[in-house]
Each structure stands twice: as structure tokens, then as C-alpha cells.
Amino acid sequence: MYDLVVVGAGPIGSHLASKFIEENEGSDVLLLEKGEVGKPLKGTGHVSTDLFNYxxxxxxxxxxxxxxxxxxxRFGSYSFGKDRQTSYVIDRVEFDSFLLQRAKEKGVEFKKEKFLDYEAEKGKVKVETDEDIYESRLLAGCDGPQSDVRTAAELDGPDKFLHGIFTNQIEVGPIEQDYVEVFLNASKDFFGWKVPREESFEYGLAVELGKDSREALERFSDKEGFNITDVYSGLIPVNPPEKTYKGRTFLCGDAAGQVKPFSGGGLVYGMTAAEIAAEEIDPEDATTVEKYEEAWREELEHEIKLGNKIRKIYKLPFWLRAPPLWIGEKMSQEAHMDKPSSLFRYEGDKTSS
Ligand SMILES: Cc1cc2nc3c(=O)[nH]c(=O)nc-3n(C[C@H](O)[C@H](O)[C@H](O)COP(=O)(O)OP(=O)(O)OC[C@H]3O[C@@H](n4cnc5c(N)ncnc54)[C@H](O)[C@@H]3O)c2cc1C
Incomplete structure (x- = not known):
């Protein structure tokens, strides 16, 4: 019997599997992945420098x-934190592969199988894949925004999704630009972005699910003068569901809606939650999944709620957005891209940067 079966070898599943083995020496962890790791491309990979705390x-x-x-x-540009290194752009295919390799090196068993369903039994869960059935003390759903584990557990999903879409424009010669650009008029629901990569600029935007994201990208391309070549897209959960566990099963990462609502970034929040899960959950005592739920909400829920308020600014008419942008620019020395609360911190309170 396994101690933990993790569904999904995205960044959060691989990180959870690694950390769980670190915290529970000698435990048996199985990581299941239905597709090719890192593909199709799942996101931009713009992450704060905090990534390397994990x-x-x-x-x-x-x-x-x-x-x-x-x-x-519309009629002005505002600079945020251009005086210091705030973040990195990472290659998501390489990143996801790196994390999986790391998990394997720590002793995680990896199988290319698709999770289908599970049954809760006394003291264990029986996990069914397209190849086999496995017994485990715990089951983790790290299988992305449309989580099959969440559905199998009959847990509610996030109440709202955005649909993100992006394309890469290859440039001739080195890319000197070292800041990201945000276009508030590119989408009525969110924003458009231009992110410098090693050899290309990535242009993208998000709209509320159900709206035509391709058409919005075409309008953005006409305005900013880039070509649409390869196109990638994915869902961004906006609000975590009410509950992210049931019995011996718990959710982590996009499956649990652990995403910054004002930017769509899910890597740092998901990794934070994965580490909390590894620390709090004891395979010998399944009731500890409740502790995970409490602890991740204590760490992230306040920032997610504030982030949701910031996201509402994108929907304001451009002239109503100007005052908060102006104030944000003046306060940006204090701002941390994963912590909207840092914008509201008093001078004397700089302990949690
Ligand atoms: C357009 C866009 C841009 C983004 N940009 C950023 C960004 O710049 N910075 C940032 O931090 N975040 C960004 N994100 C969010 C980020 O991509 C996600 O938060 C992150 O990928 C979540 O990781 P995860 O491991 O939870 O899920 P995923 O990366 O979705 O991985 C889930 C894995 O589970 C597997 N899986 C699913 N179902 C099953 C099954 N039944 N059986 C087995 N395996 C299964 C999938 O194949 C996949 O490999 C962006 C998202 C989008 C859509």
C-alpha cells in the first residue's frame, strides 16, 4: 500500500511528492501523469524571486x-518596481521536467497513467487508473483547474474561471527589455501582457470563460502589431472552492484554486500549499488533512481575497483606474507581486517581505 498517490505531475504535484517524502522518511509515494510533462505549454512562467525559497x-x-x-x-503608463529585480521568466517545459526529475531522485515512483476514479474504504483509498488499481492511505489531486480527482470526490470547483491565451513572437537578436508590460485595455475582464523571454516576446491576455479569447487576442495583435503564430491557452481558476478535502483525499495547486486572482499566477501559491500539505498531513492520521485546509487558508486566503479586489480594478472605466494606478505606482517600493497586502503595509511593518 502507498502512503500517498499524487495525481498530476505538473509543478505542484511533483513538488508535493518531493516534499512529502522529505517530511515522511521512508514513505511510499506514487505520482501519476496522463500526458507529456510540461506539454502543451501551461503558462507564461513569470514568477517572483520567492520561487527559489521553495x-x-x-x-x-x-x-x-x-x-x-x-x-x-489608455492615456498613461505607470511603472512598478523597475528599480529592483522582482521576478524571473522561466521555461515551463524545462521547469516541470526539472521538478519531476527531482521527485524521482527523492524516491517518488512515477507512472504514466490516467486517474479515473477512486473508492474510499476503511483506512485507505482504492485508486483506479486506465492501467491498474492502487491502494493508498492518502490521495492528492494536483491535476489542474479541471481536476478529475475533485470531480471524483464530488467536491465543488472554483466558482469562476478565466481563459488565458498567448502566442510567442520570435525576435532577431538578443532581447534587451528586462521588464514585463501590462495592457489594461486589451481585455474587458483582465489584462493583456507582453513578457520578454530569451529569444521572443510572449503576448497574451485572459477573458472570462465563455467569451471569445482568440478574437480578443486578434484585436490585441492588431493594436500592438505582433503576429499570432503558435497559440497556447488554459484555464485560470479565480476563487478557491469552499472545501479542498474529503476523507483521505485533498486538492492542491490549480485543482484547489490556489492562484493569484489579479495576475493568474499559480506557481508560488501552489508550492506554498504543497509544502503546507507535506508538513501538516500525517499518513498515519488522515484527519490531519483538515489541518492542511486550515493552514493553507490561513497563509493564502487573505491575499487571494485582496487579489480579487484588485482584479475588479481591471473592469473599471479607464479614467476610474487611473487613481489606484497612480497610488500603486507611488507605493510600489513596498509592493511584492505575490502579496497584495504589501501595498497596504505601514512604514514600520516590513517584517514579511
Ligand atoms: C495563460 C496562462 C498563463 C499563466 N501564467 C502564469 C505565470 O506567468 N506565472 C504563474 O505563476 N502561473 C501562471 N499560470 C498559472 C500556472 O500555469 C498554474 O498555476 C500551474 O500550472 C498550476 O500547476 P498545477 O501543477 O496545479 O497544475 P497543472 O500545471 O495544470 O498540472 C496538472 C497536471 O495534471 C495532469 N492531469 C490532469 N488530469 C489527470 C488525470 N486524470 N490523471 C493523471 N494526470 C492528470 C495534467 O496532464 C497536468 O500535467 C498561467 C496560466 C495560464 C492559463
């Missing part, structure tokens, strides 16, 4: 160092 920095996936952002409203 994993070692590795040349294989770091593409560019980023110094802040420029935000374009």
Missing part, C-alpha cells in the same frame, strides 16, 4: 531576470 535555482529553466513592470492604461 526549490533550487537551476540554469535549465531560468530564461530571464525581470525588473518590475510597466502598466499601460
Amino acid at each position: 526549490i533550487p535555482k537551476d540554469e535549465s529553466f531560468v530564461e530571464k531576470e525581470i525588473y518590475g513592470a510597466e502598466v499601460h492604461n
Whole structure:
């Protein structure tokens, strides 16, 4: 019998599996993945420097160092944190592969199988895949925004999704730009972005699920003068569901809606939650999944709620967005891209940067 079966070898599943083995020496962890790791491309890979509080920095996936952002409203541009390194752009295919390799090196067993369903039994769960049935003390759903584990557990999903879409424009010669750009008029629901990569600029945007994201990208391309070549897209959960566990099963990462609602970034929040799960959940005592739920909400829920308020600014008419942008620009010395609360911190309270 396994101690933990993790469904989904995305970044959060691989990280959870690694951390669980670290915290529970000698435990047996099985990681299941239905597709090709990292493919199709699942996101931009713009992450705060905090990423390396969780994993070692590795040349294989770091593409560019980023110094802040420029935000374009209709009649003006605002700079945020351009005076310091705020973030990195990473290669998501390399990153996801790196994390899986790391998990394997720590002793996680990996199988290319699709999770289908599970049954809760006394003291264990029986996990059914397209190849076999496995017994485990615990089951983790790290299988992305449309989580099959969440559905099998009959847990509610996030109440709202955005649909993100992006394309890459290859440039001739080195890319000097070292900041990201945000276009508030590119989408009525969110924003458009231009992110410098090693050899290309990535252009993308998000709209509420159900709206035509391709058409919005075409309008954005006409305005900014880039070509649409390869196109990638994915769902971004906006609000975590009410409950992220049931019995011996729990959710982590996009499956649990652990995403920054104002930027769509899910890597740092998902990794934070994965580490909390590894610390809090004891395979010998399944009731500890409740502790995980409490602890991840305590760490992230306040920031997610604030992030949702910030997201509402994108929907305001451009002239109503100007005052908060102006104030944000003035306060951006204090701002941390994963912690909207940092914008509201008093001078004397800088302990949790
Ligand atoms: C357009 C866009 C841009 C983004 N940009 C950023 C960004 O710049 N920075 C950032 O931090 N975040 C960004 N994100 C969010 C980020 O991509 C996600 O938060 C992150 O991928 C979540 O990781 P995860 O491991 O939870 O899920 P995923 O990366 O979705 O991985 C889930 C894995 O589970 C597997 N799986 C699913 N179902 C099953 C099954 N039944 N059986 C077995 N395996 C299964 C999938 O194949 C997949 O490999 C972006 C998202 C989008 C859509």
C-alpha cells in the first residue's frame, strides 16, 4: 500500500511528492501523469524571486531576470518596481521536467497513467487508473483547474474561471527589455501582457470563460502589431472552492484554486500549499488533512481575497483606474507581486517581505 498517490505531475504535484517524502522518511509515494510533462505549454512562467525559497535555482529553466513592470492604461503608463529585480521568466517545459526529475531522485515512483476514479474504504483509498488499481492511505489531486480527482470526490470547483491565451513572437537578436508590460485595455475582464523571454516576446491576455479569447487576442495583435503564430491557452481558476478535502483525499495547486486572482499566477501559491500539505498531513492520521485546509487558508486566503479586489480594478472605466494606478505606482517600493497586502503595509511593518 502507498502512503500517498499524487495525481498530476505538473509543478505542484511533483513538488508535493518531493516534499512529502522529505517530511515522511521512508514513505511510499506514487505520482501519476496522463500526458507529456510540461506539454502543451501551461503558462507564461513569470514568477517572483520567492520561487527559489521553495526549490533550487537551476540554469535549465531560468530564461530571464525581470525588473518590475510597466502598466499601460489608455492615456498613461505607470511603472512598478523597475528599480529592483522582482521576478524571473522561466521555461515551463524545462521547469516541470526539472521538478519531476527531482521527485524521482527523492524516491517518488512515477507512472504514466490516467486517474479515473477512486473508492474510499476503511483506512485507505482504492485508486483506479486506465492501467491498474492502487491502494493508498492518502490521495492528492494536483491535476489542474479541471481536476478529475475533485470531480471524483464530488467536491465543488472554483466558482469562476478565466481563459488565458498567448502566442510567442520570435525576435532577431538578443532581447534587451528586462521588464514585463501590462495592457489594461486589451481585455474587458483582465489584462493583456507582453513578457520578454530569451529569444521572443510572449503576448497574451485572459477573458472570462465563455467569451471569445482568440478574437480578443486578434484585436490585441492588431493594436500592438505582433503576429499570432503558435497559440497556447488554459484555464485560470479565480476563487478557491469552499472545501479542498474529503476523507483521505485533498486538492492542491490549480485543482484547489490556489492562484493569484489579479495576475493568474499559480506557481508560488501552489508550492506554498504543497509544502503546507507535506508538513501538516500525517499518513498515519488522515484527519490531519483538515489541518492542511486550515493552514493553507490561513497563509493564502487573505491575499487571494485582496487579489480579487484588485482584479475588479481591471473592469473599471479607464479614467476610474487611473487613481489606484497612480497610488500603486507611488507605493510600489513596498509592493511584492505575490502579496497584495504589501501595498497596504505601514512604514514600520516590513517584517514579511
Ligand atoms: C495563460 C496562462 C498563463 C499563466 N501564467 C502564469 C505565470 O506567468 N506565472 C504563474 O505563476 N502561473 C501562471 N499560470 C498559472 C500556472 O500555469 C498554474 O498555476 C500551474 O500550472 C498550476 O500547476 P498545477 O501543477 O496545479 O497544475 P497543472 O500545471 O495544470 O498540472 C496538472 C497536471 O495534471 C495532469 N492531469 C490532469 N488530469 C489527470 C488525470 N486524470 N490523471 C493523471 N494526470 C492528470 C495534467 O496532464 C497536468 O500535467 C498561467 C496560466 C495560464 C492559463
